[in-house]
Amino acid sequence: MRFHKALQQRWREQETLLCVGLDPEPAAFPAHLQGRRDAIFTFCSAIVEATADLVCAFKPQIAHFAALRAEETLERLIAHIHEKHPGVPVILDAKRGDIGSTSRHYATEAFERYCADALTLNPYLGHDSIAPFLERADKGIILLCRTSNPGSSNFQTLNCGGTPLYLHVAETIARDWNVHGNCALVTGATWPQELGQIRARVGPMPLLVPGIGVQGGDLNAVLHYGLDEDHAGLMISASRAIDYAGSGEDFAEAARRAARDLRERINRYRRLS
Amino acid sequence: MRFHKALQQRWREQETLLCVGLDPEPAAFPAHLQGRRDAIFTFCSAIVEATADLVCAFKPQIAHFAALRAEETLERLIAHIHEKHPGVPVILDAKRGDIGSTSRHYATEAFERYCADALTLNPYLGHDSIAPFLERADKGIILLCRTSNPGSSNFQTLNCGGTPLYLHVAETIARDWNVHGNCALVTGATWPQELGQIRARVGPMPLLVPGIGVQGGDLNAVLHYGLDEDHAGLMISASRAIDYAGSGEDFAEAARRAARDLRERINRYRRLS
Numbered sequence: 001m002r003f004h005k006a007l008q009q010r011w012r013e014q015e016t017l018l019c020v021g022l023d024p025e026p027a028a029f030p031a032h033l034q035g036r037r038d039a040i041f042t043f044c045s046a047i048v049e050a051t052a053d054l055v056c057a058f059k060p061q062i063a064h065f066a067a068l069r070a071e072e073t074l075e076r077l078i079a080h081i082h083e084k085h086p087g088v089p090v091i092l093d094a095k096r097g098d099i100g101s102t103s104r105h106y107a108t109e110a111f112e113r114y115c116a117d118a119l120t121l122n123p124y125l126g127h128d129s130i131a132p133f134l135e136r137a138d139k140g141i142i143l144l145c146r147t148s149n150p151g152s153s154n155f156q157t158l159n160c161g162g163t164p165l166y167l168h169v170a171e172t173i174a175r176d177w178n179v180h181g182n183c184a185l186v187t188g189a190t191w192p193q194e195l196g197q198i199r200a201r202v203g204p205m206p207l208l209v210p211g212i213g214v215q216g217g218d219l220n221a222v223l224h225y226g227l228d229e230d231h232a233g234l235m236i237s238a239s240r241a242i243d244y245a246g247s248g249e250d251f252a253e254a255a256r257r258a259a260r261d262l263r264e265r266i267n268r269y270r271r272l273s
Numbered sequence: 274m275r276f277h278k279a280l281q282q283r284w285r286e287q288e289t290l291l292c293v294g295l296d297p298e299p300a301a302f303p304a305h306l307q308g309r310r311d312a313i314f315t316f317c318s319a320i321v322e323a324t325a326d327l328v329c330a331f332k333p334q335i336a337h338f339a340a341l342r343a344e345e346t347l348e349r350l351i352a353h354i355h356e357k358h359p360g361v362p363v364i365l366d367a368k369r370g371d372i373g374s375t376s377r378h379y380a381t382e383a384f385e386r387y388c389a390d391a392l393t394l395n396p397y398l399g400h401d402s403i404a405p406f407l408e409r410a411d412k413g414i415i416l417l418c419r420t421s422n423p424g425s426s427n428f429q430t431l432n433c434g435g436t437p438l439y440l441h442v443a444e445t446i447a448r449d450w451n452v453h454g455n456c457a458l459v460t461g462a463t464w465p466q467e468l469g470q471i472r473a474r475v476g477p478m479p480l481l482v483p484g485i486g487v488q489g490g491d492l493n494a495v496l497h498y499g500l501d502e503d504h505a506g507l508m509i510s511a512s513r514a515i516d517y518a519g520s521g522e523d524f525a526e527a528a529r530r531a532a533r534d535l536r537e538r539i540n541r542y543r544r545l546s
Contacts, residue, residue: 023375063371063378069386071344097395098336098368099422099483101513102296105336113342122370124397124417126424144397149372151399158433158441165438168431210372240374 003117003140004182006089007206010056011232017270018263019208020051021093021239022060022077026068028244030251040065040073043251045080047243050252051259052085057118057235059091059208078114091208091235092116095144100128107132111139118142120186120208123169127177137180140206145170145198148188148211167197174202184208187226189217189236196225204228206235212262213241219262223269231270238262276390276413277455279362280479283329284505290543291536292481293324294366294512295333295350299341301517303524313338313346316524318353320516323525324532325358330391330508332364332481351387364481364508365389368417373401380405384412391415393459393481396442400450410453413479418443418471421461421484440470447475457481460499462490462509469498477501479508485535486514492535496542504543511535 010016024040033039048058058081065074078090092114096106110119110133118140121130133141146156146166156166163171173183185202187195189211198207207226211217219236226234242262246254283289297313306312321331331354338347351363365387369379383392383406391413394403406414419429419439429439436444446456458475460468462484471480480499484490492509499507515535519527 061371061375061378063369063375063382066344067378067381067386069344071339071342095369095371095395096336098334099420099488100424102334102336105334105340108340109336113340122368122395122397124395124428125420125422126427126429128422128424129420130424147372147398147402149398149401151373151401151403154399154445155397155438155442156399158438160431160433160438165428165431165433169428172427215372 001089001117002138003089004206006087006117007056007235009087014053014056015267016054016056016263017232017234017236017266018055018259019057019059019091019235019237020047020055020242020259021237022047022058023064023239023243024068025064030247030249032249040068040070041076044077046252047255048081050256051242052088054259054263055088057089057091059093059237061093061239075114078116082115089117089140091118091120091140091142093120095120095122097122097125097129099125100131103129103132107136111136120144123173130177134177134180134182137182139182140184141182142184142186142208143173145185146187146191146194148190148215148217152188166194167201170198170201174205178205186210189222190215192218192221192225195222199226199228204233206233208235208237210237212236213238219265220269223266223273227270227273231273236266274362274390275411276362277479279360279390280329280508282360287326287329288540289327289329289536290505290507290509290539291328291532292330292332292364292508292510293320293328293515293532294510295320295331296337296512296516297341298337303520303522305522313341313343314349317350319525320528321354323529324515325361327532327536328361330362330364332366332510334366334512348387351389355388362390362413364391364393364413364415366393368393368395370395370398370402372398373404376402376405380409384409393417396446403450407450407453407455410455412455413457414455415457415459415481416446418458419460419464419467421463421488421490425461439467440474443471443474447478451478459483462495463488465491465494465498468495472499472501477506479506481508481510483510485509486511492538493542496539496546500543500546504546509539
């Protein structure tokens with residue numbers, strides 16, 4: 001499966017721009033799962049089953065597993081998604097980045113070990129740190145550009161010769177790094193106008209947009225500034241707002257309702273615009 | 274153990290600025306270890322035993338373990354260093370960085386799970402992404418500034434209002450982030466003059482300097498520009514040049530010789546300057 005192609009297929013055929021993040025936090029699990037040996041897998045796979053037909057991608061966040069010594073569960077979870085939902089790409093959210101010789105090992109971790117279809121990466125170290133990923137034409141290489149958090153204004157908006165750093169990053173990736181057409185960018189929903197500037201620079205490159213939901217990004221503004229010419233081009237990511245929509249035994253149904261509502265709000269805007 | 278204090282003690286009492294990186298690459302292991310079940314631990318712990326009295330810190334690089342599904346070995350290795358060499362701090366080289374709620378999980382991974390004394394981090398996401406680490410006053414928070422690789426010139430040297438980005442990063446960290454005096458910076462040996470500019474901005478803040486050895490950094494220039502007023506302040510990091518100094522059954526002795534030579538070259542310069 002080629003990531004960008006799989007994504008476009010989900011956008012079109014499944015009519016969904018929604019990306020569901022899988023962020024296990026055992027303390028927030030429903031009571032009936034608390035303390036159960038396989039709680040992490042049970043919780044995450046239930047969210048997957050409840051939402052798979054509604055998403056363009058799943059995005060497990062690796063720190064949530066690593067803090068729990070649950071790497072094996074993450075392997076199983078991704079294998080489970082591939083097996084049960086073969087058309088749904090999996091983004092490993094890990095924000096890696098290191099010098100080239102080390103990046104090869106991170107590429108092995110993400111693509112051979114976890115069998116992810118895409119990986120989030122930090123561009124600060126520059127091209128050679130990303131090269132071992134970029135050469136994987138079948139994989140999605142999703143680079144941080146303008147992140148959703150408040151601190152992203154510390155450096156990302158610095159004025160570099162009339163252009164903010166995040167636009168330099170976007171332009172450099174679109175112009176020099178995207179040789180295999182497998183790049184994408186992370187642009188937070190909390191800065192919709194800047195998302196529009198990025199869209200204008202990178203054309204149809206997919207944008208992964210966290211920050212709707214708990215972080216308070218404005219969905220309509222994101223869609224206004226971020227949709228591409230085909231009324232797609234976005235992976236609108238929600239994690240906590242879906243995973244923890246409910247807290248009872250029906251948590252998976254609550255997650256499904258939250259996912260369906262968000263997908264529908266997105267599609268309503270797309271139909272009207 | 275407070276990281277910065279432990280480091281200063283090693284600099285002074287053990288007279289060493291050398292940081293040995295632990296980067297297991299099974300394909301490069303000596304023949305007699307090839308295929309052995311516990312080869313990674315055997316190899317790394319042998320390097321540790323052979324060099325512990327010569328180093329100011331050990332620095333395992335996590336991708337090398339993650340690519341091999343060897344997280345448990347990394348836990349054991351760090352526990353082994355703490356047990357056998359209680360004065361030697363361990364830097365987990367992971368270059369993490371994510372929004373604040375996720376960073377807490379990375380902090381748990383590094384400090385609770387692996388019991389590292391310090392962690393390398395990527396500053397691109399800004400202050401709130403690093404806050405969960407900064408509040409750990411006992412830990413070393415080592416932030417990428419001007420990295421050793423060629424691609425570091427893609428963004429790190431961009432002119433931001435007359436100041437290159439990496440100096441903005443250095444100044445911001447020294448001025449605003451180092452409230453608990455637990456910060457340090459990664460500054461590559463391949464850019465010694467810029468290391469001097471950073472030193473001038475951050476005073477006695479410790480600098481972790483990779484890029485000597487395989488990457489070809491100029492040791493004397495690094496020491497000229499990088500030493501602080503006490504003729505210390507640096508963690509000069511070497512990984513492959515030590516770990517793979519030999520390839521036979523005597524690989525640990527070869528590693529010791531390489532470490533001793535590098536420490537001695539560093540100290541010769543310090544004595545003469």
